[in-house]
Amino acid sequence: MTTLKGPGIFLAQFLGDKAPFNNLESICLWAEALGFKGVQLPSWDSRCIDLQLAAESKTYADELKGKINNTGLEITELSTHLQGQLVATHPAYNELFDGFAPAALKGDLKAKSEWATQQLKWAAKASENLGLKAHATFSGALLWHTVYPWPQRPAGLVDTGFTELARRWTPILNAFDASGVDLCYEIHPGEDLHDGASYEMFLEKVNNHPRACLLYDPSHFVLQCLNYLDYIDIYHERIRAFHVKDAEFNPTGKQGVYGGYQSWLDRAGRFRSLGDGQVDFGAIFSKMAQYDFKGWAVMEWECCLKHPEDGAAEGAIFIRDHIIRVTDKAFDDFAGTGADESFNKRILGI
Numbered sequence: 001m002t003t004l005k006g007p008g009i010f011l012a013q014f015l016g017d018k019a020p021f022n023n024l025e026s027i028c029l030w031a032e033a034l035g036f037k038g039v040q041l042p043s044w045d046s047r048c049i050d051l052q053l054a055a056e057s058k059t060y061a062d063e064l065k066g067k068i069n070n071t072g073l074e075i076t077e078l079s080t081h082l083q084g085q086l087v088a089t090h091p092a093y094n095e096l097f098d099g100f101a102p103a104a105l106k107g108d109l110k111a112k113s114e115w116a117t118q119q120l121k122w123a124a125k126a127s128e129n130l131g132l133k134a135h136a137t138f139s140g141a142l143l144w145h146t147v148y149p150w151p152q153r154p155a156g157l158v159d160t161g162f163t164e165l166a167r168r169w170t171p172i173l174n175a176f177d178a179s180g181v182d183l184c185y186e187i188h189p190g191e192d193l194h195d196g197a198s199y200e201m202f203l204e205k206v207n208n209h210p211r212a213c214l215l216y217d218p219s220h221f222v223l224q225c226l227n228y229l230d231y232i233d234i235y236h237e238r239i240r241a242f243h244v245k246d247a248e249f250n251p252t253g254k255q256g257v258y259g260g261y262q263s264w265l266d267r268a269g270r271f272r273s274l275g276d277g278q279v280d281f282g283a284i285f286s287k288m289a290q291y292d293f294k295g296w297a298v299m300e301w302e303c304c305l306k307h308p309e310d311g312a313a314e315g316a317i318f319i320r321d322h323i324i325r326v327t328d329k330a331f332d333d334f335a336g337t338g339a340d341e342s343f344n345k346r347i348l349g350i
Contacts, residue, residue: 001326004288006297007319008038008076010243013301014308015045024048028071035316038076039068040136040298043123044083044100051078051119054126061129076296077241079136080123081186086116087168088140088192113168116140120183121175128179134240134295135176136215139165139185139193139202147194158201165192166205169212176211184215184241195226196234213240217300218279219247223269225257229283236291243300244319246277264304271302273311274318281322289324297323 009031020026024047028039041048053060068075082100089097094109101112120137127135143161146153176183185193193199199214206212216239221228232239249269254260259267271277285297299315301308 001289002292002294003326004242004285004293004295004297004323005038005076006323007036007244007316008040008296008298009036009312009315010040010042010079010298010300011048012040012042012045012079012081014312015042015047022047025067025071028068028073031312031316032072034313035320036073036299038074038296038298040076040296041078042082043078043080043119043126049078049126051122051126054129055122056125058129061126065130075130075132076298077132077134077136077184078123078127078130080120081136081138083116083119083123084137084185085140085191086112087120087172088142088165089113090142090145092145093141117168117172120172124172124175124179124181124183127176127181132181134182134184134213136184136186136241136243138188139169139191141190141192143192144190144194161192162201162205165202169202170206170209173206173209173211177209181211182213182240183211184213186215186217186220186241186243188217188220189224194220195224196231199235212238214238215241215243217243217245218281218284219243219245219271219277219302222247222249222278223257225249229280229287232284232287232291236287236293239291239293241295242288242293242297244274244281244297244315244322245300245302246272246274246279246281248272248277270304273301273303273306274299274315276303276306281318285322285324289326 011027014027015021020030031039043049043051049064054064065075085097086100089109091109094107098106101115105111105115123135142165173183187193187195187199193202203212214235218228221231251268255268264270297319299319301311303311
């Protein structure tokens with residue numbers, strides 16, 4: 001068994017225009033002072049990384065890694081959540097996702113997908129240059145507008161959608177394989193990979209690609225009423241990244257999973273700061289230890305109530321206190337009597 005690494009923090013929700021959140025070095029020093037040991041970098045934010053340069057220049061990658069190491073932290077993973085979303089986008093969401101790509105590509109679905117694909121390929125090489133083993137992303141979605149089958153889905157629609165999704169992602173997965181990095185899809189509403197069943201359909205279409213792995217985030221499963229502990233039992237061999245994020249689901253007579261078009265504050269399901277929601281993290285961290293998870297426990301903060309700085313300060317302590325230092329001995333070793341094959345046979349009467 002392995003003691004997982006952490007606590008880490010995903011910087012995307014904390015970067016801002018004011019110090020210490022407005023540049024990489026100062027936000028890393030802030031995070032380190034709170035007790036974090038690693039940072040997950042949003043690759044779309046130029047304050048964190050020049051993704052193309054990190055892919056093309058080992059020198060730049062080494063300098064970036066050294067800059068972060070000098071603050072007392074490590075890079076946990078890079079993230080391409082925004083770019084991954086654009087690999088596959090249904091036309092209904094074209095304008096809504098324009099802000100995820102360069103302004104020059106506005107409205108051009110094909111161009112945005114090509115740009116996103118290149119971004120992911122650079123992320124593979126950049127991760128390799130930085131010495132990282134896992135990468136966080138979204139799958140994008142061609143089928144999400146049909147998630148509730150009314151009107152009923154035409155025969156073969158889902159199969160066609162996943163065939164196309166796999167066609168777009170296979171070259172990217174191959175690039176990650178060439179770089180020796182696991183591509184970890186965050187299973188998330190709004191993505192075609194939003195639960196275990198949809199992930200398995202995708203996995204079949206990419207021929208069980210060894211790099212088509214998972215980012216585990218229990219908060220999204222609470223909001224779907226999915227058994228997030230059973231999920232670890234089923235998919236632990238593919239889980240290579242871990243977002244520690246809390247959530248709660250409190251259905252009423254007025255709304256449930258779909259939220260009634262309400263704001264996050266007024267939804268039945270909403271994200272919370274660590275320890276304020278309903279996720280059983282004691283059980284999760286136990287399963288991560290049991291299944292020898294070798295990655296990082298990275299806090300992602302998305303709370304509709306608590307101030308982010310308080311969420312971060314509490315989150316570092318919360319993760320630290322939940323990380324299990326795994327044992328290197330059996331608890332009943334003291335009662336061992338020693339044995340050999342002949343002794344065992346006598347005990348069995350054979």
